[in-house]
Amino acid sequence: SSFEANYNLSSFPRNFLFGTASSSYQFEGAYLADGKGLSNWDTFSHTPGNIVDGSNGDIAVDHYHLYLKDVELMEYLGINTYRFSISWARILPKGRFGNVNFAGIKHYDKFINSLIEKGIQPFVSLTHYDMPQELEDRYGGWLSPQIQKDFAYYASICFKYYGDRVKYWVTINEPNVAAIRGYRSGIYPPARCSASFGNCSSGDSEREPFIVAHNMILSHSAALNLYRSKYQDKQKGNIGIAINAVWYEPFSNSSHDKLAAQRALSFYMNWILDPIILGHYPKEMKDILGCLLPEFSDDDLKNGLDFIGINHYTSFYAKDCLHSKCVQGPGITKTEGYYLRTAIKNNIPIGEPTAVDWLYVYPEGMEKTLTYLKNRYNNTPMFITENGFGVMNQPDSSIYSLLNDDKRVEYMTSYLDALVSAIRQGADVRGYIAWSFLDNFEWSSGYTIRFGLYHVDYKTLKRTPKSSAKWYKHFLPHNEPISLCNISKVVIFVN
Ligand code: GBH
Numbered sequence: 001s002s003f004e005a006n007y008n009l010s011s012f013p014r015n016f017l018f019g020t021a022s023s024s025y026q027f028e029g030a031y032l033a034d035g036k037g038l039s040n041w042d043t044f045s046h047t048p049g050n051i052v053d054g055s056n057g058d059i060a061v062d063h064y065h066l067y068l069k070d071v072e073l074m075e076y077l078g079i080n081t082y083r084f085s086i087s088w089a090r091i092l093p094k095g096r097f098g099n100v101n102f103a104g105i106k107h108y109d110k111f112i113n114s115l116i117e118k119g120i121q122p123f124v125s126l127t128h129y130d131m132p133q134e135l136e137d138r139y140g141g142w143l144s145p146q147i148q149k150d151f152a153y154y155a156s157i158c159f160k161y162y163g164d165r166v167k168y169w170v171t172i173n174e175p176n177v178a179a180i181r182g183y184r185s186g187i188y189p190p191a192r193c194s195a196s197f198g199n200c201s202s203g204d205s206e207r208e209p210f211i212v213a214h215n216m217i218l219s220h221s222a223a224l225n226l227y228r229s230k231y232q233d234k235q236k237g238n239i240g241i242a243i244n245a246v247w248y249e250p251f252s253n254s255s256h257d258k259l260a261a262q263r264a265l266s267f268y269m270n271w272i273l274d275p276i277i278l279g280h281y282p283k284e285m286k287d288i289l290g291c292l293l294p295e296f297s298d299d300d301l302k303n304g305l306d307f308i309g310i311n312h313y314t315s316f317y318a319k320d321c322l323h324s325k326c327v328q329g330p331g332i333t334k335t336e337g338y339y340l341r342t343a344i345k346n347n348i349p350i351g352e353p354t355a356v357d358w359l360y361v362y363p364e365g366m367e368k369t370l371t372y373l374k375n376r377y378n379n380t381p382m383f384i385t386e387n388g389f390g391v392m393n394q395p396d397s398s399i400y401s402l403l404n405d406d407k408r409v410e411y412m413t414s415y416l417d418a419l420v421s422a423i424r425q426g427a428d429v430r431g432y433i434a435w436s437f438l439d440n441f442e443w444s445s446g447y448t449i450r451f452g453l454y455h456v457d458y459k460t461l462k463r464t465p466k467s468s469a470k471w472y473k474h475f476l477p478h479n480e481p482i483s484l485c486n487i488s489k490v491v492i493f494v495n
Pocket of ligand 1: 023026173174177244246311314358386435442443451
C-alpha cells in the first residue's frame with residue numbers, strides 16, 4: 001500500500017521551509033514554573049469532565065525543561081524551521097494588569113537562540129488557544145473589545161524582545177476553531193454555549209462566535225499595525241495568521257450544493273481571511289447573518305498580513321440546507337451557514353477514515369485549498385503551518401505499532417504531493433510544517449491521540465523517532481547550510 005511520490009526536493013522552491021510544529025500548552029508543562037500565571041487552559045483542564053482522560057497539561061511533554069534535548073532531535077531531523085507558540089501567561093501572568101515576567105522572557109530567549117544556533121528559523125505564534133486566565137476573569141477574554149489592547153501590548157513585548165531573531169510571526173492560531181469550540185460547542189475554554197448546542201448553558205452559541213472572531217481579527221490587526229509601524233523596517237520579519245482550513249466538496253453536482261460548499265468555505269475560512277485581506281466579511285455571511293455579524297469601521301482594517309498560515313488536515317462534503325430540507329444525524333451537523341457537513345456519501349467516505357473522527361485522508365483537499373486561496377487572495381504567500389495524522393493511543397497499543405507509523409508516512413507523502421501540484425499551478429507556497437514534532441496533549445482528547453513524528457512515553461517522557469521521523473529526515477536536505485540571510489544579528493539576552 002505504499003504511495004509513490006511524484007516529487008522530490010527539487011520540486012520545491014529554493015529556501016522552502018520544512019519544519020515541525022508544537023504549541024505552548026500542548027508541549028511545555030511547567031505550568032507554575034518561574035512565575036508563570038494561570039492560563040485559560042490550566043483552568044479548563046483542571047475542571048473535572050472537560051478532558052476525556054481526565055488529564056491536563058501540567059507536565060505535558062515537559063518541553064519547558066527538555067528544550068535543549070528537543071533541539072538536538074530537531075537537528076537530527078534536519079528541519080530548517082520550528083513552529084511553536086509563546087505562552088502569554090508566562091510573559092504576562094496578569095496580562096497588562098501586572099508586570100512582565102522576566103523569567104518567562106528569558107526562557108524563550110534561550111530557546112530561540114538554541115534554535116538559531118542550529119540554523120532553525122523560529123516560526124512563532126503569539127497565542128495558540130491560550131491566554132492569561134486573568135483576562136477571562138476581568139472582562140471575558142475575547143468577548144470584550146478590551147482584549148485588543150491586551151493583545152497588542154503582549155505582541156509589542158514579544159516583538160521587542162524576540163523580533164531581532166524571529167522572522168515569522170503568527171498572531172493567532174486558528175481563530176475560527178477557538179471561536180467555534182470556545183463559544184459555540186463549548187468544548188474548549190471558556191466553555192460557553194447555549195444549551196441546545198452543547199454541554200453548557202452559559203453562552204449564546206449563535207452570537208458569541210462572531211463577536212469573538214471580530215475581536216480576534218481586530219487584535220490581529222492591532223498587533224500587525226504595531227509591528228509595521230515600529231518594528232518591521234528594522235527587524236525585517238513577516239507577520240500573518242494561521243487559520244484552520246477544512247476543504248469542502250459539494251455533496252452533489254447540483255448548483256445548490258455547489259453554493260453550499262462555497263458557503264461552507266466562507267463561514268469557516270474566509271470569515272477570518274476576507275476581513276483581514278479584503279477588508280470586509282464574505283457576502284454569504286452578511287446575507288445570512290445580517291446584524292448578527294459585527295461591523296468594521298472604516299479604518300479598522302488596512303494592512304492585512306504578509307502571509308496566510310494554513311492548518312490543513314481534512315475535507316468534508318457540504319449539502320445545501322437553504323433550499324432543501326436537511327435532517328441532522330450522527331456525523332451530520334447543520335451549521336449556521338445553512339449547509340450540512342458530512343464525510344459520507346452513498347456509504348462511501350470522502351477519503352480513508354482514520355482513528356481521529358474528523359480526519360479523512362483526502363490529499364486533493366490540500367491542492368484545492370491552496371489553489372482556492374491563491375485565486376481568492378491574489379496569490380498571497382502561504383505556509384502550511386500544520387498538517388498531520390493522528391492515531392488513537394489504546395491502552396493496548398503496542399509500542400511497535402506506534403513506532404511503525406506507515407500510515408502517517410503515506411498521509412504526509414500524499415499531501416506533499418498535492419502541495420507540489422498546487423505549486424506547479426502557481427500557488428506561492430513557502431513552507432510545510434508538520435503537526436507534530438512530538439506526541440503531545442491533544443486538547444479535549446488529552447493524551448489519547450498521538451500526532452507526533454516522535455513517540456513520547458508519558459511515564460518517562462522519553463522521545464523515540466517513529467518511522468515518519470526517519471522518513472522526514474531522509475527526505476530533507478542534510479548538512480546543507482540554511483540561508484539565514486534575513487537575520488540581522490543574534491543577540492544573547494542577559495538578565
Ligand atoms: C489543530 O487543531 C491545532 O492547531 C493543534 O493544536 C492540534 O493539536 C491539531 O490541530 C490536531 O488536532 O470536526 O468541526 O472540528 C485542529 C482542530 C480539529 C479543528 C478538526 C477542526 C475539523 C472540523 N481541528 N476540526 S470539526
